[in-house]
Amino acid sequence: MSWLEIRVTYSPCGDLPADELIAEEFSAVGIGSVSVTLPDVEPVEGWDPGGYSQDTEYAVTGYLSMDGSEGDAVNDLKGRLEALKQRTGIACDVATDTLPETDWNESWKENFKPVHLTKNFVVRPTWEAYEPAEGEKVISIDPGMAFGTGTHPTTRLCVEMIEHHAKEGMTVLDVGTGSGILLVAASLCGATEGLGVDNDPVAVETAAENLALNRVPEGFSVICADLISQAGKAYDLVVANILAEVVVELLGDIHKVVHDDSLVILSGILEEKGPMVEARLEETGFVLTESHAEESWLVMVAKKKA
Incomplete structure (x- = not known):
């Protein structure tokens, strides 16, 4: 099965929780699980990034199985995002890409890297190694597609x-x-x-x-x-x-x-x-x-x- 990746990029608008508002529009068209990219959330010092490069765009990304109805969902989402812009001033760009099953299973993990929650707490995904500094407490999380990182x-x-x-x-x-x-x-x-x-x-x-x-x-x-x-x-x-x-x-x-x-x-x-x-x-x-x-x-x- 192929999957449609729908990536909505946006610019922050004052103190509005743009990521949450955009995620709500995804949910309204039947896409309840999304990943959020926040460029200002930096990976912790000392983590070996390998080939990882920090994303420079604010984005919310969701995925749809391609069964012939995905075009209607994308058009519905675009209409809702335009209405959101009229209400709040949050301007969005929508891009889509087709992913085979194997790529989809891993793509949502790409921007989840070890980060500091607080000065002493670090959260790391289970698929990334991290050696804690003295005094750091590490929480290892495998959130699944539906839960927060x-x-x-x-x-x-x-x-x-x-x-x-x-x-x-x-x-x-x-x-x-x-x-x-x-x-x-x-x-x-x-x-x-x-x-x-x-x-x-x-x-x-x-x-x-x-x-x-x-x-x-x-x-x-x-x-x-x-x-x-x-x-x-x-x-x-x-x-x-x-x-x-x-x-x-x-x-x-x-x-x-x-x-x-x-x-x-x-x-x-x-x-x-x-x-x-x-x-x-x-x-x-x-x-x-x-x-x-x-x-x-x-x-x-x-x-x-x-």
């Missing part, structure tokens, strides 16, 4: 907060765990027990594989469930890197999984939706203790009111 600002913000707040012996709940990267980070920061929850069974399988790959302790596990419906107990640290609207929904039941001294780390929140989430925190008995922004995205840390 850890380079998105919300992931970096969450890892920074986990690094700052996780303590030896903590228990951690990760809501919407995806590739399991936040559970791995928590374990490397001293947490001894953790649960990852995701409503996608493929994500659960991928996260479990990544926990095993990183030799995370036996006290960590992942389950397929909706939000916190099967979490079962209170945790010292609750992390949710999901959309703001889902965060608001989560906060309605979060008292079931926290105790008086728990910390809650929330991300996946656009800055413009920060006030909505903060108001919901207030309504549900929490106080915002800190908030940080990167590229229009927020991470918010909260605890129960005294």
Whole structure:
């Protein structure tokens, strides 16, 4: 089977999350899994790049099996991107290429190289070797086509907060765990027990594989469930890197999984939706203790009111 590669290049437009907005247009035409190229995400020093050269363009790339309907999907996508330009000013160029099966299986991996999440945390794909410097913590990830590689600002913000707040012996709940990267980070920061929850069974399988790959302790596990419906107990640290609207929904039941001294780390929140989430925190008995922004995205840390 041949595949059609659809590559959308764009120029950043102010603080708008252009990659997310373009990815949403891919999803609207039935392409749910995309790869994102961000030229300002540099591979870590000391990694041997071999024949790799850093991409100089911002791009979102998706793939379609060629069954005769791909032309309609591309035209639909182009129309949606033109409408996006009218709404936001984000200008896009669309290019397509035909790939045989063997090339498609590897092409999405090309721009996933070892990168720093924080000063001390490095994430590397399983197919790239990396020798850590003294004091560095390395997370090895095989995300699969459908899951994040850890380079998105919300992931970096969450890892920074986990690094700052996780303590030896903590228990951690990760809501919407995806590739399991936040559970791995928590374990490397001293947490001894953790649960990852995701409503996608493929994500659960991928996260479990990544926990095993990183030799995370036996006290960590992942389950397929909706939000916190099967979490079962209170945790010292609750992390949710999901959309703001889902965060608001989560906060309605979060008292079931926290105790008086728990910390809650929330991300996946656009800055413009920060006030909505903060108001919901207030309504549900929490106080915002800190908030940080990167590229229009927020991470918010909260605890129960005294």
